[in-house]
Amino acid sequence: EVQLVESGGGLVQPGGSLRLSCVASGFTFNTNWMHWVRQAPGKGLVWVSRINSDGSHTIYADSVKGRFTISRDNAKNTLFLQMDSLRVDDSAIYYCASGGHLVGWGQGTLVTVSS
Amino acid sequence: DVVMTQSPRSLPVVLGQPASISCRSSQSLVYTDGNTYLTWFQQRPGQSPRRLIYEVSKRDSGVPDRFSGSGSGTDFTLTISRVEAEDVGVYYCMQPTHWPLYTFGQGTKLEIK
Numbered sequence: 564e565v566q567l568v569e570s571g572g573g574l575v576q577p578g579g580s581l582r583l584s585c586v587a588s589g590f591t592f593n594t595n596w597m598h599w600v601r602q603a604p605g606k607g608l609v610w611v612s613r614i615n616s617d618g619s620h621t622i623y624a625d626s627v628k629g630r631f632t633i634s635r636d637n638a639k640n641t642l643f644l645q646m647d648s649l650r651v652d653d654s655a656i657y658y659c660a661s662g663g664h665l666v667g668w669g670q671g672t673l674v675t676v677s678s
Numbered sequence: 679d680v681v682m683t684q685s686p687r688s689l690p691v692v693l694g695q696p697a698s699i700s701c702r703s704s705q706s707l708v709y710t711d712g713n714t715y716l717t718w719f720q721q722r723p724g725q726s727p728r729r730l731i732y733e734v735s736k737r738d739s740g741v742p743d744r745f746s747g748s749g750s751g752t753d754f755t756l757t758i759s760r761v762e763a764e765d766v767g768v769y770y771c772m773q774p775t776h777w778p779l780y781t782f783g784q785g786t787k788l789e790i791k
Contacts, residue, residue, distance in 0.1 A: 598780070600727075608719070608727060608770055610780040622778035658726060664717050664774050666738065668726045 564589045565667030567659050572672030579649050579676070585642040585659030585669055593617070593637035596663050599644050601655035602671075611657070612644065627653075649676045680705050680776045684769075684783035690791040697758045699786045701771035706751050708775070715775040718747055718756045721785075722767040730769075731756065758788075766790060 571583040583599070599611040612623045612633040621633050632645040642659050656671040681704040691697045707714050718731040729738050731747035734754060744759040758765055771783040 607768075607785040608721075608772075608782045610772075610782060613778060613780070624779070660727075663777075664715070664729070664732045665719075665727075665772070665780075666729050666732070668728065670726050 565661055567661060567667055567669035569657065569659055569669045569672040572657065572674045574675045574677065575649055576678050577649060577651055577676055580645070580647045581649065581674060583644040583646065583657055583659075583672055583674075585644075587640045587642065587659075587661065590661065590667070592640040592661075595661050597633075597635060597642045598660045598665060599631075599633060599642075600658045600660055600665070600668075601653075601674075602658070603652075603655045606655075609655075614642070646674070649674075651676050679779060680773055680781045682771055682773055682781050682783035684771060684786050687784065687786060689786055689788045691758075691761045691788060692791050693763065694760050697761050697765075697788060699756045699769050699771075699788075701749075701754045701756070701783050703752045703754075703773055705776065707754075707773050708751065714750060715773065716747070716749065716754045717772045717774060718745075719770045719772065720765075720767055721770065722764075725767075727770065761788070761790070763790060 566588045569585045598613045614621045614633045618635045630648045634643045654676045658671045659669045661667040683702045685700045716734045719727040721727045735747040746757050768785045
């Protein structure tokens with residue numbers, strides 16, 4: 564069974580940084596694309612970023628390009644999202660999701676950007 | 679960018695009755711390999727999203743057969759043949775065809791009337 568466990572969320576001031584982690588189990592992590600998707604309170608799902616299986620190719624939504632960096636450690640079955648220059652509108656639950664078509668999802672980690 | 683438009687945004691349904699959600703894309707979702715990639719997710723209150731349907735009509739493991747997906751090109755439908763109480767939540771369509779950018783619909787909230 565696919566298991567994804569996110570961590571690293573919290574309260575941060577505008578302009579600050581956070582690093583999210585997602586530990587995967589129950590599937591072959593190093594052969595799967597991985598994604599980050601976010602959901603602002605009471606709002607819909609928004610795709611944020613994707614990384615290919617070996618980490619050599621990454622892509623970002625325009626809203627986070629240049630501020631967020633997705634990466635992975637296949638030896639540790641872990642996905643990361645480094646978030647810099649955070650803004651109030653980055654506040655959301657951040658989910659990691661597995662596979663090209665987002666078959667598995669974690670429980671999410673809450674990021675709140677506020678002064 | 680591909681825009682995904684769902685309707686209705688709110689869907690009150692009587693228990694045991696059918697329900698349908700429409701999803702329209704601004705561009706065809708037929709990929710260069712000839713396949714069409716359209717995915718449906720369910721998000722129950724307070725839970726993470728769960729994938730229900732992929733490649734328009736393929737049900738994920740454990741998804742009840744009362745859920746079905748159909749459509750082609752730019753018009754797609756998620757149908758629940760007989761709504762049960764556990765189906766309450768928000769349903770999202772998503773296109774992975776025009777990767778590397780993925781796009782979700784705005785969501786449809788299903789509630790029991």
